[in-house]
Amino acid sequence: MSKFWSRTVQEAEPYVPGEQPTETDIIKLNTNENPYPPSPKAIQAMEDSITSDLRKYPSPTAERLKAIIAEREHVTSDQVFVGNGSDEVLAFAFQAFFEPDQTIKMPAITYSFYPVYANLYDIPFEQVPLNDDLSIQVDGLKQSVGGVIFPNPNAPTGLALSLSDVESIVQANPAQVVIVDEAYVEFGAESAVALTTQYPNLLVTKTLSKSHALAGMRIGYAIGHTGLIEGLERIKNSFNSYTMNRVSLAGAEEALADDAYYDQVLSDIVVTRDWVTERLKGLGFWVSNSKANFLFVQPVGIEADVLYNELKAQGIYIRYFNKPGLTGFVRISIGTDDEMTKLIDAIENMV
Numbered sequence: 001m002s003k004f005w006s007r008t009v010q011e012a013e014p015y016v017p018g019e020q021p022t023e024t025d026i027i028k029l030n031t032n033e034n035p036y037p038p039s040p041k042a043i044q045a046m047e048d049s050i051t052s053d054l055r056k057y058p059s060p061t062a063e064r065l066k067a068i069i070a071e072r073e074h075v076t077s078d079q080v081f082v083g084n085g086s087d088e089v090l091a092f093a094f095q096a097f098f099e100p101d102q103t104i105k106m107p108a109i110t111y112s113f114y115p116v117y118a119n120l121y122d123i124p125f126e127q128v129p130l131n132d133d134l135s136i137q138v139d140g141l142k143q144s145v146g147g148v149i150f151p152n153p154n155a156p157t158g159l160a161l162s163l164s165d166v167e168s169i170v171q172a173n174p175a176q177v178v179i180v181d182e183a184y185v186e187f188g189a190e191s192a193v194a195l196t197t198q199y200p201n202l203l204v205t206k207t208l209s210k211s212h213a214l215a216g217m218r219i220g221y222a223i224g225h226t227g228l229i230e231g232l233e234r235i236k237n238s239f240n241s242y243t244m245n246r247v248s249l250a251g252a253e254e255a256l257a258d259d260a261y262y263d264q265v266l267s268d269i270v271v272t273r274d275w276v277t278e279r280l281k282g283l284g285f286w287v288s289n290s291k292a293n294f295l296f297v298q299p300v301g302i303e304a305d306v307l308y309n310e311l312k313a314q315g316i317y318i319r320y321f322n323k324p325g326l327t328g329f330v331r332i333s334i335g336t337d338d339e340m341t342k343l344i345d346a347i348e349n350m351v
């Protein structure tokens with residue numbers, strides 16, 4: 001606390017990221033990072049980008065990266081916005097499309113950065129309860145006053161909505177912006193990007209942090225109607241014209257060109273996710289039918305916080321959320337087969 005704080009700072013309720021321990025001999029399954037390295041071609045491109053050219057600013061428009069994303073997503077470059085991680089893209093979108101006097105809707109259990117942005121920008125929000133099976137209540141997200149945001153798959157449950165459910169939410173909010181956060185879509189859910197050409201109120205955000213193992217480089221993007229993208233550019237250029245650094249741009253461009261490498265990584269993670277799910281279910285635990293690179297798990301025979309603490313004591317970090325509605329669960333990111341075998345062995349010794 002300082003007497004110099006503005007009212008905004010005084011009233012901010014910042015997001016608390018998962019632990020980033022400094023020890024190296026741990027198994028880190030707490031922040032949904034990719035357990036595999038980025039594409040060797042992306043690493044090479046980033047190394048090659050470390051030259052005396054770093055004295056110069058990067059491209060403020062990131063036109064090359066936008067063109068590559070546009071081609072992959074079957075849209076035009078002016079339907080693409082890129083940013084310093086999808087967190088930044090989402091923060092800009094809250095400011096660009098939501099209003100301080102119009103209540104937006106989001107699921108009650110979801111990515112906990114959304115209420116943080118809403119509070120920061122003074123945007124009122126309604127938290128729509130999940131269904132009993134923890135899926136998103138589709139009808140509850142319809143007819144909003146100020147807009148809608150939800151992840152697909154949802155975090156931390158990993159449960160995905162069908163494309164037709166997503167479309168029904170977009171259709172039922174024709175005068176509001178609907179943001180679909182697809183941070184984890186590449187692990188098995190259906191993307192809504194194709195709908196953006198049809199619905200001018202739909203913004204889809206994605207990230208290279210999870211699927212492309214580049215969390216450390218901070219690369220996110222949004223796809224939407226040119227009007228929405230222009231709105232995001234206006235916010236960005238009122239804040240920082242150079243959000244994407246030269247090294248990240250070089251890495252992102254190569255990573256997105258290396259489908260052969262990433263197809264293998266994604267399919268390995270999905271195979272691991274599926275066997276870990278079965279093993280945990282075999283212990284009597286409830287496990288979500290996750291379409292993401294993490295599992296939402298309700299342990300049985302051991303309290304969730306005890307499980308979290310005991311694993312941590314053994315150097316295995318998972319995520320426990322000490323929040324109403326979540327205290328019975330843990331979230332476990334999918335690591336390598338070796339890491340997940342050690343996790344299962346450790347859990348089996350506890351229950």
Ligand SMILES: Cc1ncc(COP(=O)(O)O)c(C=O)c1O
Binds near residue numbers: 086
């Ligand atoms: C649902 C969701 N959206 C967005 C993000 C942000 O990802 P990044 O800023 O690394 O692109 C995360 C990160 O954990 C997430 O879980």
